[in-house]
Amino acid sequence: MMTDEQLREQLKQKGLKITPQRVAIYRAVMKLKNHPTAENIIEHIKLNYPNISIGTVYKVLDSLVENQLLKKVKNEKDVMRYDAIIHQHHHLYCIETERIEDYDDPDLDKLITKYFKQKKIKGFKVKDITLQINGEFKIK
Amino acid sequence: MMTDEQLREQLKQKGLKITPQRVAIYRAVMKLKNHPTAENIIEHIKLNYPNISIGTVYKVLDSLVENQLLKKVKNEKDVMRYDAIIHQHHHLYCIETERIEDYDDPDLDKLITKYFKQKKIKGFKVKDITLQINGEFKIK
DNA sequence: TTCGCCAAAGATAATAATTCTCATTTAGAA
DNA sequence: TTCTAAATGAGAATTATTATCTTTGGCGAA
Numbered sequence: 499m500m501t502d503e504q505l506r507e508q509l510k511q512k513g514l515k516i517t518p519q520r521v522a523i524y525r526a527v528m529k530l531k532n533h534p535t536a537e538n539i540i541e542h543i544k545l546n547y548p549n550i551s552i553g554t555v556y557k558v559l560d561s562l563v564e565n566q567l568l569k570k571v572k573n574e575k576d577v578m579r580y581d582a583i584i585h586q587h588h589h590l591y592c593i594e595t596e597r598i599e600d601y602d603d604p605d606l607d608k609l610i611t612k613y614f615k616q617k618k619i620k621g622f623k624v625k626d627i628t629l630q631i632n633g634e635f636k637i638k
Numbered sequence: 639m640m641t642d643e644q645l646r647e648q649l650k651q652k653g654l655k656i657t658p659q660r661v662a663i664y665r666a667v668m669k670l671k672n673h674p675t676a677e678n679i680i681e682h683i684k685l686n687y688p689n690i691s692i693g694t695v696y697k698v699l700d701s702l703v704e705n706q707l708l709k710k711v712k713n714e715k716d717v718m719r720y721d722a723i724i725h726q727h728h729h730l731y732c733i734e735t736e737r738i739e740d741y742d743d744p745d746l747d748k749l750i751t752k753y754f755k756q757k758k759i760k761g762f763k764v765k766d767i768t769l770q771i772n773g774e775f776k777i778k
Numbered sequence: 779t780t781c782g783c784c785a786a787a788g789a790t791a792a793t794a795a796t797t798c799t800c801a802t803t804t805a806g807a808a
Numbered sequence: 809t810t811c812t813a814a815a816t817g818a819g820a821a822t823t824a825t826t827a828t829c830t831t832t833g834g835c836g837a838a
Contacts, residue, residue, distance in 0.1 A: 515804085515805050515813095515814065515815065516805075517805070517814095517815065535795095536795080537795085549817075550816085550817080551818060551819090552795095552817095552818095553796085553797075554815080554817065556795090556796060556797075557815080557816085558815090558816095590759065590762050601759065605757070609749065610750075613746060617743075617745070617746075619730065619741065619771070621775060621776050622730050622739075622771075622774070623774045623775075623776055624771055624772075625773040626773075627769055627770065627771050627772065628769070628770045628772070629767055629768070629769055629770075630767065631762075631764055632764075632765050632766050632767065632768065633762055633764040633766075634763045634765065635761060635762055635763075636761050636763055655786065655833090655835075656834075656835095657786065657787075659786080659787070675824095676824075677824085689788080690787085690788085691789065691790090692789095692825090693788075693789080693790085693825090693826080694786080694788065696824090696825065696826075697786080697826090701786095
């Protein structure tokens with residue numbers, strides 16, 4: 499887990515002012531697994547910042563996304579979710595429950611990178627690829 | 639392009655009543671390329687059905703999605719978009735402009751299918767995979 | 779072909795997520 | 809420490825979508 503110091507450093511490098519709200523929100527997204535919604539984040543933050551404004555949370559999330567410290571994750575059904583950018587990974591979507599889990603697979607990444615190195619898409623420059631693996635979590 | 643007759647047949651097979659609104663909406667999504675938003679669809683429909691209710695459009699889109707005649711696609715930024723289901727395909731997302739284009743690549747599909755036939759994800763049953771290929775459309 | 783039922787459409791209110799506005803505060807450079 | 813642009817807070821506004829309720833009409837059965 500990232501220390502507070504590292505986290506502040508990240509903000510600083512992007513030229514963002516280090517405010518307690520930003521630190522708290524950034525930290526919250528890192529801490530809250532499973533791709534929190536803005537609502538999840540607000541709820542969590544409110545424990546320590548009962549007076550934080552919802553607008554602020556949205557603004558901070560936006561600025562973190564703009565500065566590539568967070569990613570927005572789309573969900574076919576409903577609300578936008580956020581995801582700390584730590585490393586390249588894919589998503590398992592449960593069609594039934596809408597649960598999202600991260601899925602790491604360096605072999606797969608290698609395979610796909612190799613594929614697109616050889617096969618160009620004309621008129622389009624590929625930056626990165628995320629797989630949306632749809633299916634169902636098996637009952638345990 | 640699908641004829642009106644084929645299109646009605648599709649609705650019928652799903653046990654949906656064939657109403658002029660449904661036909662028009664289904665047709666509109668097929669016609670409007672590039673993953674129209676509900677708004678795009680409404681705008682288009684209004685030309686022939688100036689009095690159609692927005693709620694109806696949403697309801698029809700929902701029922702078409704439920705019956706797997708359409709798919710919902712959500713872009714990274716905000717709004718829901720709709721996509722006629724014709725066959726398996728992926729999406730090219732332009733990071734700059736949010737433009738979405740379809741991308742077909744049977745070779746790629748084969749490669750990935752083969753990969754996941756051999757490599758199982760424990761606790762998860764894969765149904766289908768969509769690639770989100772992020773990048774930029776080159777200027778022409 | 780007509781009848782009658784129930785799904786579907788229309789109108790509009792309600793809700794939910796997100797954005798905007800603007801007054802106030804504050805981080806951090808000078 | 810001071811100053812200023814940037815950030816925050818509060819709450820109104822906007823936008824997309826859903827819900828409710830009444831009316832209409834598709835279509836199976838008589």
